[in-house]
Amino acid sequence: MKRRKWPLKGWHKRYFVVDKGILRYSKNQHDFSKGKMHGALDVSLAVMSVNKKARHIDLDAGDILYHMKAKTPDLYYIWVTKLSAHRMHKKNEAAQVHNGFLQALSQSSNLSHKNSPMQEMVSKVVPTLTSCSPLNHQGLGESMASRKYRASLSKAPAKLNSIKNTGRRTTLPAVCPDNSHVGLMTILYNNIGKDLSRVSMPAALNEPVCLLQRLCEELEYSDLLDTANHTDDPYQRMVYIAAFAISGYATAQYRNRYKPFNPVLGETFECIREDRGFRYISEQVSHHPPISACHAESNNFNFWQDQRWKNKFWGKSLEIMPTGMVNVTLKNYGDHYEWNKVVTCIHNVLSQQRYLEHYGEVIIRNLKSSVCTCKITFVKSRYWGSDGSKNEVQGQVLDETDNISSFIHFIEYCFILLLSSVLSLLCVGVVRLLEEGKIEETDKKKDEVEEKQRERRKILAKRGEEHIPRFFRKTLDAAGKEVWLYNGTYWKIRDNAGFVNVKNLELW
DSSP: OEEOSSSOOSEEOOEEEEETTEEEEESSHHHHHTTOOSEEEEGGGSEEEEETTTTEEEEEOSSOEEEEEOSSHHHHHHHHHHHHHHHHHHHHHHHHHHHHHHHHHHHHHTOSSOOOHHHHHHHHHHHHHHHTSTTSHHHHHHHHHOOOHHHHHHHOHHHHHHSOOOSOOSSOSSOOOOOTTSOHHHHHHTTTTSBGGGSOOOGGGEEEEEHHHHHHHTTTTTHHHHHHTTOOOHHHHHHHHHHHHHHTTTTGGGOTTOEEEOOOTTOEEEEEETTTTEEEEEEEEETTTTEEEEEEEESSEEEEEEEEEEEEEOSSOEEEEEOOEEEEEETTTTEEEEEEOOEEEEETTTSTTOEEEEEEEEEEEETTOOSEEEEEEEEOOOTTSOGGGTTEEEEEEEETTSOEEEEEEEESGGGSOOOOSSTTSOOOHHHHHHHTTOHHHHHHHHHHHHHHHHHHHHHHHHHTOOOOOSSEEEEEOTTSOEEEEEOSOHHHHHHTTTTTTSOOOOOO
16 A cells, blocks of 8 residues: 555555565556556665554655555565665665776776777776766756756845835844754764754754744735635635645745744744734643644735644655644635645755755635635656755646646745745844854753753642633534634733733743
8 A cells, every 4th residue: 555645644555566676656556567667766775764653654755755555464564675775776786896996997907009898998987977967058047047947036126115114124243053053964873853942942043032923924915815805706815815825835945954843832932014904913822732823814814724733754755734723714705715725845965965845735714605716736746857846736626526626836935035024023031042043052041041941841740730812712613623813802902901910831
């Protein structure tokens, strides 16, 4: 059985063959015999992780990631044994070729004027290797073009001119820290297949925001919601909602070297955007599993979500799998839109060639009307595909009879110019230290904050109590799923007596 590519839920039967170290698969044996392959993977280049209890076998080759499951313990044992043997065979074969090549070079250096057959072989191999180098003329041209395009984005005036002066900072005090010295390989390989939200990471791997702030960044294009709230055509409204759902991924392409801080239990974050006419509040409502809840309101819309992330490292790739739903209501029409998020994967996470990709399906439904729905596909790039096939999004707005009303197509959606106002907020604690480039102090403070959180948890456990979030309440939605909703108290407390007379948690 192979896990579905999207929405990465459920399994389907596929026909696998491993031969001479290459694992290939088709839909069935008949397709395989006709040469109709769905994919292929060199097992010697992949990191293999297994789960005996669940009978899972995960192969991560950086660009390709297969999740497989055997139906019986016997089949599981056979496949693990065979795959291990093929991996070893291929590695030994590669080592022999490598040693033979080095021997050939050594022998050729000892020959002065006479061309031996081995020399002729070397003279043919070396030009071949040179022509395959990434520093050929075509590669340089593509690098210069890249996509020049990025430089033009940084100079684009349209978005800059539309941003009002809010009095917030426009730059941070220090540049991003160099994290090349961090032993990321050791950290990750000790936690293959585990949920990385439970693993403490060095501060040099963080960016100076926490997850509560990153959720607020998804409102950077809130003007799309404002426009939707003044659009009478329900199909066109759905198009604006779909564009807003896609815009939340705009920051991802250039920020895959760093991760946000995990909020501590009870931590809150507010953001008032006078320039965009909304106010936002978020709270970390659960620690294990980590759940971040948020709510924003304006004259045009309400926006809320509670997000739960699972991070899994498979050997060469890091998958981030969100499970919560995003909700938006439009006040002029009474619409209530709901949609899921897709999987985020950082490929080749341990190398300089790492890149970020989103894949899966987003289904947007209006819970107050069945006039139309929207299906958005974040296309998973193929191993043999060009760079142009990455970051492609296709969408369709469908009417009640599933006929296509509108078609949405984005290429390189991650290159939208985004000037995040959240990053320019004046932050405190661990985030502020990292902003100033004080890495050692950040690590020390981070350890103190985490230790305080552990102590608070121990105290509650001794009392037989559980942490109770202050501004969000847990309930069930119409489908019976657990959700966290804003209880409506934060802004009342803030506007009346403020927080002077409120007992706050000592988080740091």
